[in-house]
Each structure stands twice: as C-alpha cells, then as structure tokens.
Amino acid sequence: MFTFRTLNFEKLSKEVNPLPTLASSKKRMRQAERARLRNKSTRSSLRTSLKKILETNSKEEAEALINRTQSIIDKTAKKGVIHRNAAARYKSRVRRHVADLES
Numbered sequence: 001m002f003t004f005r006t007l008n009f010e011k012l013s014k015e016v017n018p019l020p021t022l023a024s025s026k027k028r029m030r031q032a033e034r035a036r037l038r039n040k041s042t043r044s045s046l047r048t049s050l051k052k053i054l055e056t057n058s059k060e061e062a063e064a065l066i067n068r069t070q071s072i073i074d075k076t077a078k079k080g081v082i083h084r085n086a087a088a089r090y091k092s093r094v095r096r097h098v099a100d101l102e103s
Contacts, residue, residue, distance in 0.1 A: 039081045046076045059101040
C-alpha cells in the first residue's frame with residue numbers, strides 16, 4: 001500500500017484517492033511531514049531515557065540519570081510533542097521508581 005511519508009505530487013498516479021488539490025492542503029501536508037520527523041527524534045530520545053532509568057536497579061545510577069531524564073521530559077512537553085499531564089505522569093513514575101530502589 002502507498003504511504004504518504006515521501007510525497008512527490010508529480011509522480012503520484014491518479015488512482016491514489018485522498019491527495020490534496022488545493023495548494024494550501026499540499027503545503028499543510030509538507031508541514032505535517034516535517035513536524036512528524038522533528039517529533040520522532042524528540043519522542044525517541046524521551047523513550048530511550050525513560051527506558052534507561054526504569055531498567056536501572058542501582059539507586060546511584062538512577063539518581064545520576066534522574067536530572068537528565070526530567071529535563072528531557074520537560075523539553076518534550078514544552079515542544080508540544082507530549083501533553084503536560086503526560087509529562088507530569090512520566091516524571092512521577094520516574095521519581096517513584098528511584099524512591100523505591102534500595103541503595
């Protein structure tokens with residue numbers, strides 16, 4: 001099936017139905033694609049840092065990672081990639097995990 005990830009309007013056949021005809025719609029699709037690629041890297045770094053800290057079993061390692069992880073969570077929410085309530089939930093989960101670890 002055709003995906004809209006790499007759009008080239010001149011090369012697309014007429015069989016693909018939901019293509020935009022208005023110039024503003026085409027521009028909006030280009031903007032949405034660029035935003036998707038930007039958000040993808042931000043979301044990926046967020047997930048990686050969350051995975052690192054939640055898989056840690058050492059309190060010292062977790063405390064070393066907590067500031068960086070919370071910073072990444074805040075930046076991701078500020079950019080609008082995740083909702084601020086989701087950011088609060090992630091930070092709470094991370095802090096609770098670190099508090100539950102034994103030295």
